[in-house]
Amino acid sequence: MLLHQGIGLDRFNALPDHSAVHALFECCCSVTWAGHVAAGRPYSSRSDLFTAADSGLFELSDADVDAALQCHPGVARRAQTTASALEQCAVWSPDEALMLAVVAACARYEQQFGYRYLWCAAGRDAAELLRDVTTRLGHSAEAERKTMLGELAKINRIRIERMLGPADGYRD
Known part of the structure; x- marks a missing residue:
């Protein structure tokens, strides 16, 4: 279960860095990925956030992906x-x-x-x-x-x- 549900894009963009990383970690279980995506804020659209999420995922090392898979x-x-x-x-x-x-x-x-x-x-x-x-x-x-x-x-x-x-x- 996600702790950060229904926060909207504006509130996500406004979160402190550590909270944004935490919210994203709940989505993928990768601190590296979450940090990469959080660092790209603010996102002007959901589409931009999804693009960054996909990009960050495909840039992860095999070790980071394997760690995320454990979740x-x-x-x-x-x-x-x-x-x-x-x-x-x-x-x-x-x-x-x-x-x-x-x-x-x-x-x-x-x-x-x-x-x-x-x-x-x-x-x-x-x-x-x-x-x-x-x-x-x-x-x-x-x-x-x-x-x-x-x-x-x-x-x-x-x-x-x-x-x-x-x-x-x-x-x-």
């Missing part, structure tokens, strides 16, 4: 192999066989690439998840790193949107 539970970590846990997990299907296939594919992914499978789940279901992870297992290490960063950028944008809220933010 994401990973799809396979959400799913357990018991039926009751599968019914309660945050992945989108009660079908136990499908979820077990997802867990297995995500484990192969992590073994193959050395980091967690990351996927922006907005509006997608478990069958799409399985297709995606299966496809991505065929990527080269370099291609997959770029794909994973693209997914992380999508997640960051969703979290930044939540941080900003409506155009003027919520009233105090």
Whole structure:
């Protein structure tokens, strides 16, 4: 859960540096990224903020990206192999066989690439998840790193949107 929700772009721009870094850290779990994006303030539009967020993400070192990934539970970590846990997990299907296939594919992914499978789940279901992870297992290490960063950028944008809220933010 974000502590900074619905603050609006103007209030975000006006935050003290340490508060802006904290608010952004909640979106990506990278102090380096948050510092880079916060240093670009003031942003004249959400679009400018998103551009800076994407740019900052793609400039991170592999070590910084790997550290940020540790804050994401990973799809396979959400799913357990018991039926009751599968019914309660945050992945989108009660079908136990499908979820077990997802867990297995995500484990192969992590073994193959050395980091967690990351996927922006907005509006997608478990069958799409399985297709995606299966496809991505065929990527080269370099291609997959770029794909994973693209997914992380999508997640960051969703979290930044939540941080900003409506155009003027919520009233105090």
